[in-house]
Amino acid sequence: MNGRVDAPPGPETQAGRLREVEQFLFREADLLDAWRLEEWLSLFTAECRYVVPSTDDPSGDPERRLGLIDDDRVRLESRVERLLSRRAAREFPLSRTRRLVTNVQVAADHGTRLDVVASFFIVRFHRGGRHDFVGRYRHALVREQDGLRISVRRAELDHEVLDPQGTVSIIV
């Protein structure tokens, strides 16, 4: 999905754009670690997609082969409600997480839409255990009136099997 035509122009230099994207991703990671999920939702466009392919093929398209998560806006909102409801047994009490987002690159600049890749390392602590989630983000960000928004958020896990995580109960 393309950004609005009347969106203000972004930073003029490549370095400026990269810095803007990095700051956006870092802020996003902080919101997730703080479980401020409703604010986090406000970073998305009205029609958006959150995708986690299955570990057997990180490049897979969940519309063609079985994935792990393929949320549209309604399901993403429901996921947030679920996680904050205290009734999602896997995340009650909420786990502690810390996300490192690195190797950020603007892979393609289509004007109002930026294709962004980055690496992530997420550590989740829960009930005395520690699980890691490692992988690559491939997002599509669009420029709207008041800044960048996420149109497609895709997290490709490097794990061969969800071993020992068992689930993807946090947002990765």
Added chain:
Amino acid sequence: MTDRELAEIVVEDAERQTFRVRRDAYTSAPLHALELERVFRCSWLYVAHCSEIEERGDFVRREAAGRSVVLTRSDDGTVHALLNTCPHRGAPVCRLEQGNARTFQCFYHAWTFSNDGRLVSRPDEDAYGAGCERELLGLAQARVAQYKGFVFVDLSGEAPDLEDYLGDAAYYLDLVADQSPGGMRVLPGCQQYEMAANWKLFAENSVDGYHTVPLHPTYFAYAAKTGARKARGTGPGYGRNLGHGHGVMAVCSHYGRPGTRWVEMFGPEAKEEITRAREWMFRTHRHEKAFEMAEVTRNLWVFPNLVVNDGVSLTIRKIDPLSAGRTLVTAWAMGGADESEVLTRTRLNSFLTFYGPGGFAHPDDIEAIESCQRAFAVTEVPWSDFSRGMGTPGVSLTSNVDEAQLRSFWREWAARMQGLPSAPQQEHREPCDLAALEETHLALTAEAASR
């Protein structure tokens, strides 16, 4: 462990209507080693669906009771279960998950085997004497059989014939296999996830209708948001002991079924095809069979490692016990072999709402059983209870929340662990009264629609 101790793990008291299992069954390493030998090695283990090895030369590598097995369709079209270890020095001859190959060459010393297991060449053939002739040194093979496309292996070679082994569970595989005129297939991709819980906790959870309402409220909230109407109460449905450790938990719901019942959430583009598929079912099969296929969510447990869930998605789960406290699950989605891309997409999408490691329900199942496993450290409480619905006259329209199908599993497990023949089982064996089930379902559907 003595036979007497083994006989005291599962304790049933028909008079007092109690059925209890000692929690050591989930935690003991010696019991785990024994069950690999007495249960897993001597049972038909689900390994693959024939659609995964459709063409000659196709292969998939799978685990069966910890053994690496290569399922191949050889050049003459037959299916082989090659044990993946070179008879020479032990290296695996196949190191890929899947593919198509006429031969497998061991990467260690380059012995080469055909896809039906024969040793076809090795370097320096002349160096071997009469006792090492090529004919004697093919890959070892497991007994392999299929029922309507579901491929099983028997490592012992001594299990009863597959159809006898499946018994009443076979009909429930029919309800899946007969859903499409062109047959069924496994859709691309799989989920693999490991949990810190004994495999039997996963087995129980798969056919346990009692937990659905308390454990999965966030799923029901999501479903309501997408327009699905929930019937009042639970059911109607039934739980049924299928004998030989197999069981089924079935329930009528108002949620969508991608192959058989369209709902708004699936979108207008899938409507016609789903409606046509449903009409085909009712035209082709006798009414009761078509009704159960089209309208009844069924969680089928085939002892000891296969779960087939036919609900908001058609799902196969293969269970591999790794140790007393760890279990690996592999899950696939199924669909009709001739379906459109639109319907495939609908199936894959609906799968992810409830099922799988990122769904709205299954993560909480895993949390529940991992929590049970941890809590078994409280050895002061040595028993788990499976008594619900004991002493009821038989399979009723509310027995889906009872535990007869779990007792079936445990009786079989206990018999096999003691080296006894498959357990004779009577409790809740009879089929459900499907006419009554349909009538109740239709009445509740009408009521839900009028709300």
